[in-house]
Amino acid sequence: MSQIPSNNQEIVSVSDINNLAKGLLEKDLSNVWIQGEISSFTAHGSGHWYFTIKDKKSSLSCVMFKFENQNVLFDPKVGDELILNGNISIYAPSGRYQFNVKHIEVFGEGALLKAFEDLKFKLESEGLFNQNIKKEIPYLPLSVAVITSETGAVFRDIINVLRRRSPFIKLTLIESKVQGKTADKDIVQAIKRANEIKDFDLIILARGGGSIEDLWCFNMESVVREISNSQLPIISAVGHETDFTISDFVADLRAPTPSAAAEIISQNHSNLLESFSRNKIHIENRFLSLLSQLKEGLDLKIALLRHPGEKLRETSQKLDNFETRMKGTLINISLEKKNNLEGNIALLKRSSPISSIKSSQNRINVGSMKLINLISKNIETKKKTYLQNINTLEAVSPLSVLGRGYSIVTGEKNNIITSSLGLKVNDKIKARFKKGEVLAKVIEIIDEE
Incomplete structure (x- = not known):
């Protein structure tokens, strides 16, 4: 609250003076463009950016709030030379002088171009542009998903080309925004839907020409990574022949225009009839050549053909010779088997177990008699020793005493x-x-x- 001393001099509080200075600065410096180099930068957890820019003589504290920086297409870092637009203000609680940033871009090149090059370098370093990981475009695709806007002329252009060149290709439109802040999310979802349906041979991602801002959704990292993750091959047909997006580099094939993409997928179809015609002529010529060769072979065989009676006589003689050889062979086999049998019988007689059994039985009988005699003698000896021991024990026993x-x-x-x-x-x-x-x-x- 203001107070009026006795000398009529007005005294104001610190908050009042800060708010007064804040109002004056924001009124007079409300739309200022400043160029400077970032000397420090902090991205707060709240989403606000706090940084300092400098030139050779001075520095200036800056803040860019979340609702302002969420549309910035690159990440500022220390050392970047920037052009800023905003207003000078004072943070009243601390009396700190700062620049409230509304717009930011890189000095010397547009922010979009810098963001393009930064993301391109990052993804290329990860190997997403490597030709070895690109999927092969089907030779004769029969079902194609086209991701584009339903209201644009792109889908009609693709239909017209295929109707003329390959009318039996089935086209399916998966509608998506292809321009604006939320277009990248639409495109990502459309690619996912095309892969989930699992009825397509490939995807055409298409859009007509436009400025770099119009085509920017095809440079968004989320779109580029979804293209890379797609199980279906993707043809990028964005803009005109001179327009390039990062989607072109990561896609499995780039077409200069949407119509060119339709021509690419229908090329083999349009060449199919011509190929059939050439193959038909080739097959006919080959058939005639084979027929001629067969005729020549038949003529040769007719010339070599002999009378059937002569062939029968030759065959009969061969059978007689074969019969004679077979009889001789059978006789020799019989004699050999007979000799082998007689030898085996003699060998069996020599090695008969009967004589061996008799000899073993005699040895067992003799051994049994010897064992019985030896046991009898041993028992008698043990008996005498036992009686002697009894007598000795009785002699020395206290009972005897x-x-x-x-x-x-x-x-x-x-x-x-x-x-x-x-x-x-x-x-x-x-x-x-x-x-x-x-x-x-x-x-x-x-x-x-």
């Missing part, structure tokens, strides 16, 4: 007592005899001297 009147005395803890020295009166002891045991108590200990 007990049988001779001795006994085994043990204490309360089952310890064997061999001397009276370890006993006391009233100790309990146990005596084991050969048969039975007794429990006793020590009454008196008698020492042996």
Whole structure:
């Protein structure tokens, strides 16, 4: 808010002075053309461009808002020499002096030409213009999709050419805009539809002549890449013979005009009747030549033909000779088989297993007798040794000692007592005899001297 001091001097706020300066500048400098070089450039996430241009003495901050720059056909970068149109203004919140850009182009060449060359260089570097990846145009296409405007004369021109040169080619119009801001999106969708239908042999992308701005949709990267991705071969027939678009470079074939494209696809059809005529003459001549050769061969065979009776006599003699050879061969085979049979019989007799079996049986009988005798002797020896061992065990057995009147005395803890020295009166002891045991108590200990 303005305030009036006591000396009647008006005092304004910072915002007021910035807004006042902003209004004055925008009023007096509302349509200014400026040339300068970009020294810094930022494309903000909001879509606005913020950059600085300079000359040898000064620099100027610039802004180009999203709704202004979305139609710019190239991407500015540091070092570009530009021509800008717009108005001088002040960004009131910070009091920063800036140039609001409405229009931008490259100095020394049109922006469209620069965008054309930049995109052409980029796609050529990626190999999209390589002849090795281009699809072959069908020799005799029968179904063709034409992508163009329904209201233009292009489609009628193509129909007229094909009606005259090849009326049996089926044409299908896939309507699309071919000029304007949204034309590139229409063309991309039309190419996709043509590939989805899968009833076409190729696509003609067509438009009449016009300025570079009119034809610019055929230089859009989206259109060029869709042409490259198409499964169907595409003929680019855009503009006049002197007009070139990037679509021409990436398409599988370029035609100077839409009518020329129709002539190209119908050329082989129009030559077909002439080719049939030439082939007919060639076949007739070939047939007559073969007929003449067959006649000459037949005459030669007639000259060499002999009387049937002579041929029969010769054949009969050959049969007699064959019969004689066959009889001799059969006799020789029979004798050879007989000799082989007799030899095999003798060999079988010599190698008969009966004698071998008898010899083996005798050896087994003798071996069995020897084994039985050896087992009997071994059993007898083992029996004697067993009896001797029993006698020895009985001799040294404690039971045998007990049988001779001795006994085994043990204490309360089952310890064997061999001397009276370890006993006391009233100790309990146990005596084991050969048969039975007794429990006793020590009454008196008698020492042996």
